[in-house]
Amino acid sequence: LVSAFHDLLTSLGKDGNKLVDVIRAIKQAVKTVKRIDVSFSRVDKSGFPATCMKLDIDEDIGHDQTDVRSIDRNLLACMDAAGLVNQKAREFADSALDIIVDAESRAHGIEDGHEHHDMHGDHEHPHVHLHELASADTLVDILCVARALDLIGAFDDGGGMDVYSSPVSTGRGSIKTAHGILPVPAPGTLEILRTRGIPHRDGPVDDAELATPTGCAILAALKPNFGGMQVAGKVIAVGIGAGTKTFPAVPNILRLELVDISQGGSESAAQAIARYVARSPLQASTDQVAQLTLAIDDMTPEDVGSLIEKSYAQGALEAYAIPAQMKKHRPGIEVIVLCPPSGVPGLLSTWMEESTTLGCRVEIIDRVTIERHVQAFHVTLAANGRSFAGKVMAKFIEWRADAGKAQRGSRSSFKIEHDDVKRVAESLGTSIHAARQLIDHEIRGRSRSIAGMQHGSE
Template sequence: MRSDMRRAHFDCPYGVSGNMILGALIDLGLPVDELTAALRTVLSDGWELQTRHMQRCGIGGTFVDVVTNESHHHRGLSEIRSMISAGALPDTVKEYAVRAFTLLGEAEAAVHEMDLESVHFHEVGAIDAIIDIVGSMWGLNYFGILGSEVSTSPISVGGGTVTAAHGVIPVPAPATLRLLEGVLTKSGPVQRELATPTGCAILRAICAENAAGMGQGMGCFRVGKTGYGAGSLEIPGETNYLRLIIEDDTSAMPYDVENIAKLECEIDDMTPEMLGCVAEKAMALGALDVHFVSVQMKKFRPGIRLCLLCRTSDVRAMTELVLRETTTFGVRVQDVERHILRRAMESVETPWGTVRVKTGYWGEEAVKRMPEYEDCKRLAAENNVAIMQVYCAAQQAAQK
């Protein structure tokens, strides 16, 4: 994860919609004038963005409303893609906005059993949906969230029925259900539509690299600022807010901070050869580290603790590996925060050849330089010298 990126968590006790996400971003401090100017390059006229600070249950938040004079203009996905591509937007914003519209279109096409380009986008083509999706992506990019790790709480979908273009349908709407496949959701807390297709498409698009993070909660997280986006419904005694929590800015720290997962289990009935095979497979799948610790188990049996570190997006694959390839019937999973030195790789010359050296930085200060073992090993073998000679020569060259 780049140092200018920040993790984010969407708390959705009252569902999610496009204007709730946009409202939360503005509540965090997103400059409305700059946002509007960017959106005008996609849709020049026919709309106004109105924002209002409000209080519900004594908690302040921001409500966003897109006021339009266009009522029944339906646009196809190709037209929307062209509009976004022509806009003066960062490439990342364009990519994620198109991704969200594509997901929304695919959901509608699947529900109505139509070809993607044949779908009449009743909601997708509306101006407010374009403003909500493109505006949300612009705001998320402004705060360094696009491309970073995103998580959500279980998403409340509401209940009851809603009147749509095709008649009365149950809540959640079919397109919403399609977009929430595999995501932890819950009904309520009121019998109204709380999760909209537009809001779900935005979350699905930005969680594409970590879909498993949707609905699973915040996990290990260094809380920074929080924005409250108000929903359109006024629910007596309820806030009806979406909370967007962004990670505390760690760019001023002298080291990088990563959030990873740790998997552990104890085993007393596998051979070292088998355990070594599991470790090799885990590393091949992308594990950050695998190691074993000797432990005392029940009935005085000596055993080992398997410890595996991985990216949060790889937890499912690593869990499957451990449960399939070892004798354990369960594995513990923890979210952990890892502090690591910023690093750079350089090449230095020794009397026997070139060696790559990894340098670790505490802020701007180089605090350690480590020659690459494989380079030193190869040069030592080729030149019939001790590996320590090559290693020390590389370290001395790196210090100059």
Template sequence: MGVRVGYFDCFSGISGDMTLGALVDAGVDHRAIEEAVASLGLPGSLSFETVKKGGFRATHARVETPHEHAHRHLHHIEAIIDKGRLTASQKDLAKKIFLKLGEAEARVHGSELAKIHFHEVGALDSIMDIVGSAVGLDLLGVDRFEASPVPPGRGWIRAAHGRMALPAPATAEILKGVPLADSPAECELTTPTGAAILTTVVERFGPLPAITIESIGLGAGTRDLPEQANVLRLFIGTVDLPPSADRVWVLETNLDDLPGEVVGYTTIKLMEVGALDAFVTPIQMKKNRPGVMISVLCDEAKIPAMEETLFRETSTLGIRRYPVSRHKLKRQAIEVETPFGPIRGKLGWIENRPPTFSPEYDDCARAASSRGIALREVYDAAHAAYRAKEAGEGRTSPVPPPAHEGGHGHAPHHHEHPHDHSH
């Protein structure tokens, strides 16, 4: 099983036009990006050309726009995005990138998000860069993005508010929590636009993972640097997972102002909409307030449903999410006969190791309740029945699962999660 990864090698920083160039050079159809940007109805044009940077061939995204003095707010930019012929996911990604920029500008200037004027990043070329990048990132079709540490650059820049040391304040704000890298180049290597694109999509910053490379895209920066090739490299490839491993997502949110009944109800609703698991951990929050962290484990397709449930049922203002891989035991459904009736369960095993048997809670609880006995007695009886079954059949390893995927036999699907200890 392979996970398709896009890795940004930002040894010379990152900007909007470098991202666009790298995406096209890595294989995205430039016409799709050009048509999407043209559908915004803005004056100007986007085209791509092959250039050389530091002796290396790369693709340069050329954005040509007329000079303007407009200072746009976030709602103006969102209206422009909504006019374009983009998919819902592409529009959503473009808006998330601009939101990242707007929140950084608001913190830097001590203002409210709704009042922030987008200066340089609200210009026509930046809008085209971001919308084009959102389309290209979507069309690339990777499962996850990773990136190297990011060099912001050295020296000074002249911005709308005068001379400013690098990194620019908005860039520094956006790169909070991101490992930075040094560079001898005396110029701005990473722009606010590049930083916002990167931090919106990248899930991990670090060295190049052990990928099988499919393609490498080089996106050219505008400036020629004497010290190094001014390019952004984008590696596309796959990372293989073991056959018994898969990739799921963890969503987390911290709460300190909800009654316990609401927290418990929320975990029930999360399971009802498809969580693999949902659990609560006591935590100590700021100002020494006791609180809880709700954690949810789910497949990627279930993330919107999980987040909708958390935002609806709790007072949270934000949800963290990150992918994890899990190593699962091979599993097979089984049923044993006990003095209290049939009890379903699962066998789990690793190759060449004895299997473990886990009775289904629902069956055990139903038997205990109907007979008026302790739950643990039913569990003990189920385990004893399994041992007797194994001894009678003389097996030391489980029967291979049925031909259909999962090997659950006739066990209903809703029994999948209570004993899924592989989470």
């Protein structure tokens, strides 16, 4: 991967040796590294010219340097030594390390061994030791990619970069590791593929590891779209990196393409939605629903309300009425019902046969939703000489595991159910606002979904 980015920088007319400077900075910043020799050269892989990095590291890693906190401090020290000052680039590197540490912790049976942290090395579990990650080659991969992305403007303010990737080819068979013979993909790699939803396939070579934990962590931190690049664009640079191994039937290369979509025409709404979902820090998803729209001006509000209730009973996702101006300046209402496409026949039957409408528009529309869950809390509260003890419900939105702290703080992350707030207010003889604040204060900190967030009750 680093070789491919070096080649990409060179093809853009940029100084690929900036990556060598990063590697030399790692040597200076990490005390366990005695020597790092690095070189990039042009090679031929099965007839394809490519760039190959030769990296030789001599390091002496003691057990006291393998805890998560030490690994984080090494990353921060290396970013400072390498002059990586762009905050977004630093957050990318930090996210990649978060992903790989979390995966390796799980692979070693340490659930929640690596909580998200704030780039100051402060972890909930600093005692966790991960010997593989303490090696400097992990820092080389992460920081060289972060520097390369910074050099091509991926983190510039007002810019932005969308990443598209084919499914990951992992290789197959088994490999020798410090833990003995392991199947491909290795446990850490498999955890990243599983938890980050990265599509993959085995092969196309036997007894070889084509996807490493570090490589997959970097890919996950890029938040790629695996659905193919649907928007047109102009290729402005190509980078081809070669691995050190040579396989008889498959060229051992990785290709990067830098594409300018501003020169390829406009994208469709569906493409724009897919881009948002791929890059969103929220656990967002997209689907299609049917929208039924009808206008009524000669039906009582009570009857309309009854049909809306019946629509929900029939599986409607949303159903509501809004004021509308009808013909001859008559006030009326517009009814909108959202449902799965399969629910259209039953809901059409209800509204066409039981309301006074003479027609209904049916459309299939795209929808973006945020994953959420409901959590119950038992709270004990007191105010005005009264007390309340009971259960309240709160609805939480879901964030992607690699969402940064600043992103998570950009909006409310939970909402206390209003009926519960009202019940508490009545019991305590206080206002809705005061009751909400009491509940919020009581449950904050009792759920990791809330930790570190701004006030989210609404």
